[in-house]
Amino acid sequence: MLKQVEGSISTAEAIGLCRPEVICAYPITPQTHIVEGLGRMVRSGELKNCEFINVESEFGALSACIGSSAAGARTYTATSSQGLLFMAEAVYNASGMGLPIVMTLGTRAIGAPINIWNDHSDAMSMRDAGWMQLFAETNQESVDLHIQAFRLAEAVSMPVMVCVDGFILTHAVERVDVPAQAEVDAFLPPYDPVQVVDPREPISIGAMVGPDAFTEVKYLQNYKQNLALKLIPDLASDFKKRFGRDSGGLLRTYRTEDAEMVVVAMGSVNGTIKDTIDEMRADGFSIGLVTLVSYRPFPTEELRNALKGRKHVVVVDKSFAIGMGGQLAADVDHALRNVDGAPHALSCIAGLGGRPITRASLRELFRKARKEPWEGMLFLDLNQKVVATEIEHMGSMRRSGPIAENLLRRLSVTPAAE
Amino acid sequence: MNDAVKELEPTQKLKFYQKGTFTVGNRLVSDSDRTVQASLDRSNAITCGHRACQGCGEALGARYAVDAAMRATNGNLIVVNATGCLEVFTTPYPETAWQVAWVHSLFGNAAAVATGVAAAMRVKGRKEVRVFAQGGDGGTTDIGFGCLSGMFERNDDVLYVCYDNEGYMNTGVQRSSATPPAARTATTDVVGAEPGNVFGTGKSLPKIAMAHGIPYVATATVADLHDLERKVTKAMSIHGARYIHVHVPCPLGWGAASHDTIRLARLAVESGFFPVFEAEHGVVTGSRKIRHRIPVAEYLKPQKRFAHLFKGGEDPRVARLQEIADRNIAEYDLLAHEGNV
Numbered sequence: 001m002l003k004q005v006e007g008s009i010s011t012a013e014a015i016g017l018c019r020p021e022v023i024c025a026y027p028i029t030p031q032t033h034i035v036e037g038l039g040r041m042v043r044s045g046e047l048k049n050c051e052f053i054n055v056e057s058e059f060g061a062l063s064a065c066i067g068s069s070a071a072g073a074r075t076y077t078a079t080s081s082q083g084l085l086f087m088a089e090a091v092y093n094a095s096g097m098g099l100p101i102v103m104t105l106g107t108r109a110i111g112a113p114i115n116i117w118n119d120h121s122d123a124m125s126m127r128d129a130g131w132m133q134l135f136a137e138t139n140q141e142s143v144d145l146h147i148q149a150f151r152l153a154e155a156v157s158m159p160v161m162v163c164v165d166g167f168i169l170t171h172a173v174e175r176v177d178v179p180a181q182a183e184v185d186a187f188l189p190p191y192d193p194v195q196v197v198d199p200r201e202p203i204s205i206g207a208m209v210g211p212d213a214f215t216e217v218k219y220l221q222n223y224k225q226n227l228a229l230k231l232i233p234d235l236a237s238d239f240k241k242r243f244g245r246d247s248g249g250l251l252r253t254y255r256t257e258d259a260e261m262v263v264v265a266m267g268s269v270n271g272t273i274k275d276t277i278d279e280m281r282a283d284g285f286s287i288g289l290v291t292l293v294s295y296r297p298f299p300t301e302e303l304r305n306a307l308k309g310r311k312h313v314v315v316v317d318k319s320f321a322i323g324m325g326g327q328l329a330a331d332v333d334h335a336l337r338n339v340d341g342a343p344h345a346l347s348c349i350a351g352l353g354g355r356p357i358t359r360a361s362l363r364e365l366f367r368k369a370r371k372e373p374w375e376g377m378l379f380l381d382l383n384q385k386v387v388a389t390e391i392e393h394m395g396s397m398r399r400s401g402p403i404a405e406n407l408l409r410r411l412s413v414t415p416a417a418e
Numbered sequence: 419m420n421d422a423v424k425e426l427e428p429t430q431k432l433k434f435y436q437k438g439t440f441t442v443g444n445r446l447v448s449d450s451d452r453t454v455q456a457s458l459d460r461s462n463a464i465t466c467g468h469r470a471c472q473g474c475g476e477a478l479g480a481r482y483a484v485d486a487a488m489r490a491t492n493g494n495l496i497v498v499n500a501t502g503c504l505e506v507f508t509t510p511y512p513e514t515a516w517q518v519a520w521v522h523s524l525f526g527n528a529a530a531v532a533t534g535v536a537a538a539m540r541v542k543g544r545k546e547v548r549v550f551a552q553g554g555d556g557g558t559t560d561i562g563f564g565c566l567s568g569m570f571e572r573n574d575d576v577l578y579v580c581y582d583n584e585g586y587m588n589t590g591v592q593r594s595s596a597t598p599p600a601a602r603t604a605t606t607d608v609v610g611a612e613p614g615n616v617f618g619t620g621k622s623l624p625k626i627a628m629a630h631g632i633p634y635v636a637t638a639t640v641a642d643l644h645d646l647e648r649k650v651t652k653a654m655s656i657h658g659a660r661y662i663h664v665h666v667p668c669p670l671g672w673g674a675a676s677h678d679t680i681r682l683a684r685l686a687v688e689s690g691f692f693p694v695f696e697a698e699h700g701v702v703t704g705s706r707k708i709r710h711r712i713p714v715a716e717y718l719k720p721q722k723r724f725a726h727l728f729k730g731g732e733d734p735r736v737a738r739l740q741e742i743a744d745r746n747i748a749e750y751d752l753l754a755h756e757g758n759v
Contacts, residue, residue, distance in 0.1 A: 021541045022534060051537040055530065056568030063527030063565060067498065067534025070521050073541055075534070093523050197519040197535065199494045199547055206499075206522030207509035 002177050007139035007169045010176040011104060012037030014143040016047045017184040018102075018150045020076040021191075022068035024053040026061045028083040029116050030166040031106035035078055058083040062090035062101075069099040070205055072196040074150065077101065080166055081108035081122045088126070095130030095221065097206060098195070100153035102146065103131075106166040107267065107318075109353040113404040117354020118166040120267065120318040123295070124327045130221050132160045132228055133296040134248065135266040139164075139174045144247030145293075147179070148235045150188055155231055156224045157194045163295075165268040167354070179243060187242055225297040232294050250299035252291045253306055255281060259288030261312040261366060264303070264332050266292045269316060269350070269357050276362040287366060292328070303335045304342075313343045314369045316362075316380075318351045325377050346373055350380035386410055454485045454647055461488035461518065463497070468515035469507040473676025475666030475683065476504055476581040479640045480552060483579050483664065486647040487550050488518060490654035494546045495519065496535050500528035500553025500562055503588040504581065526561035528553045529569035532576040540575075548654060549575065555582040555596035559623045570630035570659045577653045577660045580623065583668035591671040595621050598691075599742070600735050601723045603671075608726040617738060627661040628700045634658075635697040639665040641683035642694070645706065649696065665692045673722020685717035690743035693750040707754040714743045 003010070012034045015023075023042065025035040039054075041047035051068075055061045061077050069075040079087065084105060094101050107123050109115040123133060134149060136142040142164045149160040164170055197205055209217055229250065236249035246252070254274055256262055263273055270291045277287050290306050292299075307313050313336070317326030324330070329347035336342040346369050351357045361381050368374075386407055394400045454460050463484040470477035488495050499505045499522040508515040509522065523531045532551035539547045551569075553562055558580040569576055585603050586592040593603040593615055600614040608614055627635045633656050638646040646664060653660040667674060667682040674682055686692035687706065691714050694706035715736050718724040727733040747753055 022537045024534065024537075049541055051541045053533060053537055054572070055533075056564055056571070059527065060530040060533075060565045060568050063523060063530035064534035064537065066523050066527070067521070067531035067536075068538040069534070070523075070531075071496065071535045071538035071542075073534075073538035075538075089524055090527060097523070197496050197521045199496060199519045202517065202519040204509055204514035204516050204520045204522075206505075206520075207511045207514055208506055209511040213511055 001180070002175060004173060005176050005178075006033065006171060006173050007142060007164065007176075008033030008171065009037050010139055010178055011142045011146060011164065011170075012041070013178050014146045015076055015102075015104075016041050017179065017181055018076075018147060018188055019074065019190075020050055021073035022051045022053065022065065022075045023077070024055055024061045024064040024068070024075070025077045025079065026055050026058045026083060028058070028080045030108060030170045031078045031080045031083070031104065033170065034104055034106070038076075058087040059090060062087040062094060062103075065101045066090060066094050066097065066099060069094070069101050070097065070195070070197050072191070072193045072198065074154075074191040075099075075101045076103070078104035078106065080106040081110055081116075084122045084126060085110065088129075091126050091129045091131065094159045096217075098157045098221070098224070099159060100150075100157050100191075101159040102149045102153055103159065103161050104146070105161050105163045106170045107163050108166040115353040118168050118318070119352045119354065120163070123161070123163045124319045124321075126161070127296055127327060130158070131296065132158060132225065132294070133163055134160065134294055135163045135292065136165070136169060137268060137270045137291055137293075139169050139172065139176050140245070141247050142169060143176055143178060144239060144243070144245060147184055147188060148239055148248045152228060152231060152235055154191050156227050158221070158224045158228070163267065168268045177245070183242060187239065229294075229297045229299060232297075248293055250294045250302050251306065252293065254289040254291065256288030256290065256306060258286060260286040260310060261314065261370060262288050262290055262307055262310045263314045263316060263366070264290045264292060264307075264328065264345075265316040266295060266328065267318065269318065272357055272359060273316070273362060276359045276366070279359065280363060280366060285366070295328070298331055298335075300335045303332065304339055307332070307336060308339050308342055310343055312369050312373070313345045314348060314366060315345050316348050316350050316357075320349045320377060344373070346378070347376065348378045348380055355381060451644075453482070453644060454489050455482065461485050461493060463488055463518040464508060464515050465517050466515075467513070469510060470503070471670050471676070473669040473679045474503075474507075475640045475668060475679045476554065476583055477507070478643070478679070479581050479646065479664045479666045480504055480579075482640075482643045482646050483552070483650050483662070484518060484550065486650035487548070487577065487654050490651045491546070491548045494548060496521070496539070496547060496549050498522075498528050498532040498535060498549065498551040500551075500557030501525035502554040502557050503583075504552065504554065506588055525557050527565050528557060528562055529576065529578055530565040532578070533569050533572070533574045536575050549577070551576055551578045553578075553580060554588070555580060555584060556586045556594045558582075559595045559621060567626075567630070570627060570632050570661070573632060573658045575657050575659075577650070577662065579650070579662045579664060581664050581666045583666050583671060585668070585671050587668050587671040595619070596623070598739070600727060600739060602726065603723070613726050614723075617735070624661065624663045624695075624697070627663075628697045630659070631700045632659040632661065633699055634660040636661075637663045637665070637692070637694050639683040639687055639692060639694060640667070641680050641687060642706070645694070671723070673725070674720055678720055682717065682720060685712060685720075688712050689714040689717045690747040690752050691717055691739070693746040693752055695750045702750065705750040705752055708747070708752050709754065711753070714740045
């Protein structure tokens with residue numbers, strides 16, 4: 001049914017349609033509206049046969065999910081930012097145990113400095129944790145990806161993190177088509193676990209594994225992600241057949257057919273990039289876009305096929321590994337290595353801590369990529385003056401003080417408009 | 419055992435009259451009073467072949483506690499285990515000593531995992547299946563404390579049993595918040611102005627559990643396994659969050675002889691150093707009385723972790739430890755009065 005609705009609410013409704021049996025979450029901005037919505041649905045009886053557990057922390061939330069999933073229940077949780085870090089130990093544990101938990105990540109920056117706004121630092125912090133990570137571009141895709149995520153997770157018995165841009169999507173009111181229960185039921189069969197703790201068939205789960213088998217257990221985790229690489233496109237095409245929409249898949253391309261320059265990005269920023277591409281195309285600039293949906297597993301081959309033969313590749317990362325560079329850029333570079341004549345991926349870091357990514361800035365970025373390509377990271381809309389002043393200040397005295405507060409003071413004295 | 423087999427069994431004239439002692443397997447007591455372990459039908463949840471140290475109090479306590487819970491639930495039990503000695507010595511891959519549905523996730527989350535298991539059973543309509551979480555004192559009083567308090571506060575239908583050997587024995591005997599004052603551990607070495615663990619630190623988890631107002635809290639020791647079984651059985655007859663704190667001597671960590679495990683547990687009780695009591699909804703309902711009161715020094719002396727207190731005359735800190743025992747005796751009314759032995 002088409003409706004004008006906040007992203008968190010339509011996502012909550014989609015999760016409800018997946019008939020979760022245990023939902024367990026701890027409040028953290030901007031994920032809160034999703035679990036509030038689900039809590040209401042469970043209490044009102046709208047969502048039947050479901051336990052909603054309020055817990056004392058994100059660590060407790062995912063731990064309870066581990067218990068319920070191991071006991072054979074379809075299990076859901078949601079978190080953001082610091083919350084994901086607080087549950088980090090359980091994040092690795094859930095994937096190591098092969099539990100098909102689905103978690104929404106309302107993507108958000110990580111402190112310090114404390115910042116509640118959107119970027120992808122949280123998702124990237126767990127990119128090696130063994131979870132599959134799918135990035136939604138719109139609230140419609142958030143709805144669709146969650147429905148696909150339960151089927152994907154349960155098919156390979158591995159957890160899935162659906163990454164939805166905090167605020168930009170979670171708090172945006174958009175037109176969303178929320179499917180009917182019968183449609184979702186036809187797409188998503190009841191959960192049939194591959195392992196379950198049950199007194200009727202007592203087994204041990206979570207044994208200590210030494211050097212004799214640890215490598216093999218980890219190898220099989222990777223094997224499952226490789227299975228998912230094949231399964232994700234199948235799920236997307238089955239989804240399209242039933243629901244009539246292109247949603248999910250490993251990646252999507254936009255106006256790439258003849259594009260000399262191709263941009264690679266994940267999440268909601270793709271909308272802005274598409275608008276920018278349309279404008280630049282109208283000016284005769286040959287540019288297209290690859291929207292990466294599945295970050296883990298990483299579709300190396302599909303990406304390589306989409307990028308080879310291009311003159312320029314620009315990767316827009318909404319996070320970066322401090323001391324190294326953009327994570328997505330590094331992975332794109334990895335996909336392009338050993339490809340004859342492959343372009344070098346130009347790395348742009350944008351939208352950190354909620355900074356808006358504007359069409360004007362992107363236009364300038366893509367023009368610069370063609371005219372004067374750069375090495376290393378380019379920070380979009382970096383306030384060079386403030387940074388230079390602080391670097392000078394730090395060099396001028398030992399007790400130069402806290403950087404964040406120094407910058408804020410300087411910005412308040414010198415308005416950004418200057 | 420069926421009757422045909424019973425008839426073939428030779429009968430033995432009993433020579434020792436042990437009724438009323440702590441001895442397990444006492445054949446003079448009635449069937450219903452006998453230990454779970456005396457029955458051939460026992461679940462044997464932790465089977466032999468595990469890798470616990472000789473004289474491990476935790477292995478003993480866990481076997482009696484889990485088997486009692488198995489009997490109380492007709493085997494409809496799921497055990498959630500925190501990381502620690504018990505988890506490591508029972509499940510060296512690819513072996514497992516557990517003959518019960520058993521799951522281990524992390525060090526600090528057993529109570530939360532148990533909450534999730536209980537929720538799954540509820541939503542699936544498996545009312546008969548009960549959840550039993552267990553961990554050592556480190557996984558309970560320290561790193562697992564947040565999850566445990568959350569489970570208590572929500573009054574989730576979980577029995578949590580802590581096997582308290584008063585330190586991180588699995589990692590090489592470090593101090594936990596359950597380590598008694600003056601005790602030597604690897605991180606409270608017997609050097610400096612105040613050798614051993616510092617006085618005035620630590621916490622009483624049974625009291626904290628009581629403060630949550632949960633339906634049942636009890637303490638027990640491996641010196642009285644009947645009492646432990648009774649408490650587990652009672653706990654399984656109640657729904658909601660329940661907590662049992664079991665004192666389990668650790669020969670390795672305490673520097674004690676393997677054959678002294680049960681004796682040490684008894685001395686802890688008889689000195690008043692470890693109070694054995696029960697509480698319901700935050701109120702103490704009864705305590706196990708001391709039979710032959712002994713000075714706390716008798717409990718401390720067989721343990722090398724307290725040896726520094728007895729080198730060259732008695733250390734004044736022994737008196738401070740005695741004060742702790744005396745306070746327990748007063749607080750939990752541990753001395754036998756007329757008629758309440």
